[in-house]
Amino acid sequence: MRYRIPFFLLLASILIVSCTDLATMRTSQPIAPVRDYEILLVGNLEANYIGDENCLTSCHTHDKIATDFKPSVHGDQISEDTGLPLVNCESCHGPGSQAVEHAAEKKTCDFKTLLPIAEFPAQAQSMLCLKCHSAASTPNLFSWNSSVHALNDVSCFDCHKLHKGVEQKVGRQEQEELCTGCHTQTKMEFSQFSHHPVPEHKMACTDCHDPHSSTNRKNLKGVTSKALCTRCHMEYQGPFVYEHADVTEECTNCHRPHGSPNEPLLEVSQPFLCMQCHAGHQGRELASLSSPTMKQAFYTRCTDCHSAIHGTDIPSAHGRGTFIVR
Ligand code: HEC
Ligand code: HEC
Ligand code: HEC
Ligand code: HEC
Ligand code: HEC
Ligand code: HEC
Ligand code: HEC
Ligand code: HEC
Ligand code: HEC
Structure with missing residues (x-):
């Protein structure tokens, strides 16, 4: 009688040990065995x-x-x-x-x-x-x-x-299919109206991501999105005499990297993109008009005038500052 319980435990432990097979090993364990x-x-x-x-x-x-x-x-x-x-x-x-x-x-x-x-x-x-x-x-x-x-x-x-x-x-041509086979959300993003030409195989995921590992977030090939994006879009690297404050330090403040319904890869369409941070305004020439409807006319494509949205070295013709208009 005295040995019954220990014997039972012993039997149990033998069973447990022999069950440590592939199936159990595959279940997640805190420390990789x-x-x-x-x-x-x-x-x-x-x-x-x-x-x-x-x-x-x-x-x-x-x-x-x-x-x-x-x-x-x-x-x-x-x-x-x-x-x-x-x-x-x-x-x-x-x-x-x-x-x-x-x-x-x-x-x-x-x-x-x-x-x-x-x-x-x-x-x-x-x-x-x-x-x-x-x-x-x-x-x-x-x-x-x-x-x-x-x-x-x-x-x-x-x-x-x-x-x-x-x-x-893994060849450049194969990546889109391989990677988006698991990353279905990314596949959807690349199918949007405005997108980097990855589905057209002019670019590959590894132009921007390291497939194995990286010290940067999201396995990116740049410490910031600016460092990544300006590997190809060098004209926006700066520094410029007139910066758009430090807004362009992260291109993803305004752009989506994969795809977007808004040209060109914009997070939100204009003028709402700009109005997340600015109040819109009317032109002086409009304000001086007498018609009340014209007075309220409101700009919608801000970059028609503020075309140097990424920064510029050229001062504004208006005298004070730049207003990144050219
Ligand atoms: C998420 C997909 C993915 C996984 C997982 C992966 N690789 Fe790769 N590997 C790639 C891609 C894509 C390339 C091509 C990189 C390029 O052309 O820039 C590559 C390139 C390589 C190269 C060529 C040299 C180099 O670094 O570019 C070696 C060697 C390699 N992989 C070994 C491995 C080994 C070993 C593992 C597992 C520890 C592994 N890979 C896991 C996608 C992957
Ligand atoms: C560098 C490692 C490596 C070498 C060398 C290698 N294999 Fe494989 N083999 C693999 C991997 C990885 C798989 C895929 C396993 C899976 O996911 O099913 C595989 C799968 C296979 C399969 C299963 C069918 C298939 O295509 O998936 C056969 C058959 C095979 N290998 C035969 C061979 C023969 C014959 C050689 C020598 C000429 C060889 N392997 C050399 C790694 C290797
Ligand atoms: C017995 C040793 C050995 C094993 C195991 C092995 N490799 Fe390799 N592999 C090499 C050597 C050697 C090279 C050529 C030198 C180099 O690129 O480092 C190489 C090269 C590669 C390359 C580079 C191909 C290129 O075109 O540059 C890839 C990718 C790769 N191995 C993937 C794998 C994967 C995936 C596995 C596991 C399934 C694996 N290797 C297992 C020895 C091995
Ligand atoms: C077998 C499925 C599979 C394949 C193939 C695959 N991934 Fe992944 N990837 C995952 C999983 C799972 C995660 C982690 C969960 C997540 O963030 O979706 C991940 C995470 C990532 C992340 C990091 C996301 C983050 O939040 O940090 C990036 C970037 C990424 N993968 C890129 C790639 C690229 C590029 C390729 C092709 C070279 C690729 N993946 C192929 C399954 C896959
Ligand atoms: C033009 C550069 C670029 C290309 C090409 C690119 N990515 Fe990304 N990807 C990014 C950036 C930047 C982020 C980080 C977005 C953020 O969170 O700020 C990202 C994020 C991700 C993430 C994390 C989830 C998310 O949406 O935040 C995954 C997964 C991913 N990418 C997979 C892929 C795959 C798969 C491909 C190829 C089909 C690919 N990427 C091609 C730049 C790129
Ligand atoms: C590996 C090179 C490369 C990298 C890195 C890269 N791009 Fe691009 N970018 C391209 C190419 C190629 C095009 C397509 C140009 C064309 O179609 O004429 C493009 C187009 C664009 C466009 C215009 C899209 C349109 O619809 O006209 C924007 C905006 C853009 N990229 C922003 C970014 C941002 C933001 C990043 C960083 C997250 C980035 N790019 C990283 C190569 C790159
Ligand atoms: C403040 C918002 C904002 C930021 C931040 C921003 N962009 Fe843009 N970008 C825009 C807008 C708006 C357009 C569209 C301009 C137009 O349609 O007149 C644009 C257009 C582009 C284009 C396509 C037009 C062309 O010149 O071919 C590229 C490429 C681009 N941006 C790259 C970048 C890069 C790289 C960064 C980061 C260094 C960046 N952008 C940061 C707002 C921004
Ligand atoms: C993420 C917030 C953010 C977004 C989005 C943004 N801006 Fe700005 N912008 C700023 C900040 C911050 C300043 C600097 C304000 C200051 O110095 O008073 C600035 C400054 C400006 C200036 C004045 C430049 C000067 O020389 O004084 C103009 C013009 C401007 N932005 C236009 C735009 C337009 C057009 C858009 C949309 C395409 C836009 N901004 C999107 C944050 C933003
Ligand atoms: C018709 C051209 C035009 C359009 C369109 C336009 N702006 Fe302007 N904006 C200007 C000019 C010119 C100035 C300089 C104002 C001055 O000289 O008083 C300016 C100045 C600014 C300033 C700086 C104000 C200050 O006093 O520091 C901001 C911010 C700004 N605009 C944002 C916007 C936004 C957001 C939009 C879109 C909703 C927009 N602009 C559309 C021409 C325009």
Whole structure:
């Protein structure tokens, strides 16, 4: 009787330990179980590495993958000392001896003995790539683990489809479809009347965002929106003799970056854009007229006169200041 409860607990704990499988590991945990992932990546300890030739000749199903892989950046990595490939199928898919053991009789390989990388939790998937792509070899990945994508369970091969063809990078042409596949709100923004020509493939998401990580907010390629935007729109960089106060320090005070119903990419249309901060006004010439209706006539396209809205070096003809009219 004395042992009943402890025995029951013992049994329970054995059950819990054996249940620590992929499914439980995939559920979010406060600290990434890095060691568990490392063990996952080692794979099947019973199997041996046999090299690409043995893998591929036993099982011709992957001939297209193999012909694409050979001239790719990964397939092209050959050791200077041994002349052997540095990256081969087994670098990512794990040792293959068991997969080909009965290939001759069965006429197919036993793929289940390879690493089930598609089933891995996202962090383990990325670790598969990061074992070679350390910050030292790929500086752009220096803070991958703290990036918004890593923290939201996006893995390297959610974006890098390594067997789609020879290209291992995500091409500029592919980005719009790839990125907006997850970012549907952004897709909607780019479909608006006024937009940066990303859907037309003249620009790519990575012109403005770093896909991996960045020390700037929203993974932007600039500390402020001004620093980002003036990489291309240099004429608005300034400094100008007559600035529009410090309003243009953030272009996003007035513009939307992706798309907008208001030309040109304006947050709000005129005159309401300006009237968020200014009272509108009538012209002197109008005010001097006697007709009461004309007196109340009110400007709607403020930049017809205040055309140097982004700042200028030219003083106003009116004498005092600039009023950013030219
Ligand atoms: C740099 C890592 C890497 C290398 C090297 C590599 N693969 Fe893959 N392979 C992947 C990833 C990542 C996937 C996608 C897993 C997923 O999401 O389903 C994959 C998927 C596959 C699939 C599943 C079908 C498919 O297209 O998604 C096959 C088959 C395959 N690889 C065969 C090979 C063969 C054969 C080689 C050697 C010529 C090879 N791989 C080399 C990373 C690699
Ligand atoms: C066995 C080591 C190894 C593994 C594992 C590995 N890579 Fe690579 N990868 C390399 C080497 C070496 C290069 C070429 C040198 C470089 O660009 O750093 C490379 C280059 C690349 C490039 C650059 C292609 C280009 O055109 O510049 C991409 C993208 C890439 N790898 C993605 C991945 C992804 C995604 C994974 C995980 C599925 C992965 N790699 C796993 C070794 C590896
Ligand atoms: C959100 C999508 C996305 C994810 C996730 C992602 N990449 Fe990339 N990666 C890209 C894009 C897009 C490029 C091309 C960048 C360019 O052309 O400026 C790229 C380029 C690269 C390159 C080429 C060198 C460079 O830095 O430009 C390597 C290597 C690479 N990625 C490896 C990885 C690895 C390893 C992971 C996981 C730790 C990863 N990537 C995760 C989208 C992604
Ligand atoms: C597999 C889905 C997926 C893909 C593909 C993807 N993302 Fe993301 N991305 C996410 C998730 C999830 C988040 C975090 C939640 C959010 O902010 O929507 C995120 C966040 C971001 C953020 C930061 C938002 C913030 O609030 O800080 C940017 C910028 C971004 N992604 C750009 C890109 C770009 C550029 C690409 C293509 C190169 C891309 N994403 C591809 C899923 C994806
Ligand atoms: C012209 C530069 C530019 C291009 C091109 C661009 N973005 Fe952005 N993106 C921005 C800026 C700037 C912000 C920050 C907006 C803010 O919050 O101030 C942003 C914000 C985001 C966010 C965070 C959510 C939000 O709307 O604030 C996501 C996600 C995102 N972009 C995804 C994408 C994707 C996907 C693409 C390609 C289809 C893309 N971006 C192309 C400049 C750009
Ligand atoms: C990588 C270069 C690049 C960056 C960075 C960039 N733009 Fe642009 N911008 C363009 C191109 C290209 C066009 C289209 C010009 C055309 O269609 O003639 C454009 C057009 C515009 C237009 C005019 C749109 C119209 O409908 O006429 C505005 C406004 C604009 N950008 C504002 C911004 C702002 C604000 C930012 C920063 C968030 C920014 N741009 C960042 C390249 C860039
Ligand atoms: C105070 C609001 C405001 C701010 C801040 C602002 N803009 Fe504008 N921008 C406008 C207005 C209004 C127009 C339209 C002018 C017109 O239609 O006459 C415009 C037009 C543009 C155009 C298209 C016209 C052209 O010259 O081709 C670009 C590009 C542009 N802005 C870039 C920027 C950049 C880059 C920044 C940040 C340095 C910025 N804007 C900050 C209000 C603003
Ligand atoms: C986010 C707020 C904000 C928006 C939006 C804004 N402005 Fe301004 N504007 C300011 C501030 C702040 C000043 C400086 C006021 C001062 O010095 O008294 C200023 C100054 C001005 C001046 C006087 C310049 C001078 O030389 O004294 C004019 C003219 C002007 N803005 C026109 C516009 C027009 C036109 C728009 C719309 C296209 C606009 N502003 C949008 C904040 C804004
Ligand atoms: C017909 C041309 C014209 C239009 C349209 C116009 N303005 Fe002006 N604005 C001027 C002139 C000229 C001045 C200089 C006033 C003066 O000399 O007394 C001025 C001055 C200003 C000032 C500075 C006032 C001060 O005393 O410091 C602001 C702010 C301003 N305008 C905002 C706006 C806004 C907002 C709109 C749109 C609702 C607008 N303007 C439309 C011509 C115009």
